[in-house]
Amino acid sequence: MENVEEKIEAIDQVIENLIPKIQALETAVSAQPKIEIPDFGKQLDHLIKLTQLSNKNINDNLIHFKESTDVLIEIIQAIPKPTPAKHYHHFDLKSKVFVTGFIVAFLTVAIAVGLAVSFGIASNRRYHDSKSYQVVRAFYPHIAKSVDDAYRDNAEALTREAETRLNEQKTLSAKAYDSLIEKRDKSQSKNSKKKK
Numbered sequence: 358m359e360n361v362e363e364k365i366e367a368i369d370q371v372i373e374n375l376i377p378k379i380q381a382l383e384t385a386v387s388a389q390p391k392i393e394i395p396d397f398g399k400q401l402d403h404l405i406k407l408t409q410l411s412n413k414n415i416n417d418n419l420i421h422f423k424e425s426t427d428v429l430i431e432i433i434q435a436i437p438k439p440t441p442a443k444h445y446h447h448f449d450l451k452s453k454v455f456v457t458g459f460i461v462a463f464l465t466v467a468i469a470v471g472l473a474v475s476f477g478i479a480s481n482r483r484y485h486d487s488k489s490y491q492v493v494r495a496f497y498p499h500i501a502k503s504v505d506d507a508y509r510d511n512a513e514a515l516t517r518e519a520e521t522r523l524n525e526q527k528t529l530s531a532k533a534y535d536s537l538i539e540k541r542d543k544s545q546s547k548n549s550k551k552k553k
Contacts, residue, residue: 494501526534
């Protein structure tokens, strides 16, 4: 039992030590200023009324918007669907005439342009040959006279010989061509002496 009595005495000492501390806390709490919380009840009631009014307005606007979209959908559905158009791409009798006329006109123009270019080139070449022959006549009149006489006597043979020599001149080098002409001229001069 001594044990129990000792425990009771220990508890009494703890309580006696706590009493002054609790009294000090009570005085400290009473010494602090009191905080007054204002009454926001009226303002909260006003905010609740405003939110209810705005919810009502939003609901009315949503209902009006839904009605408007329903009417718009009905109008769109009432529009008749377009029938698909079939496209045929073909030539009828009138267009065939135009196409053939266009092709004929194109070919005619192409041929005319080709002939004009060809004639222009030939005319330019003849003009150049004419000017060259005028130079030969001016500087070498005795050679020009002998060429004119030979052409008058035998135009076809002289033309053939000139074309042959020009073709050979284009294909052979300058030295080979000169040696070929000298040989041919010597053989022709021997043949002409024999004929006389």
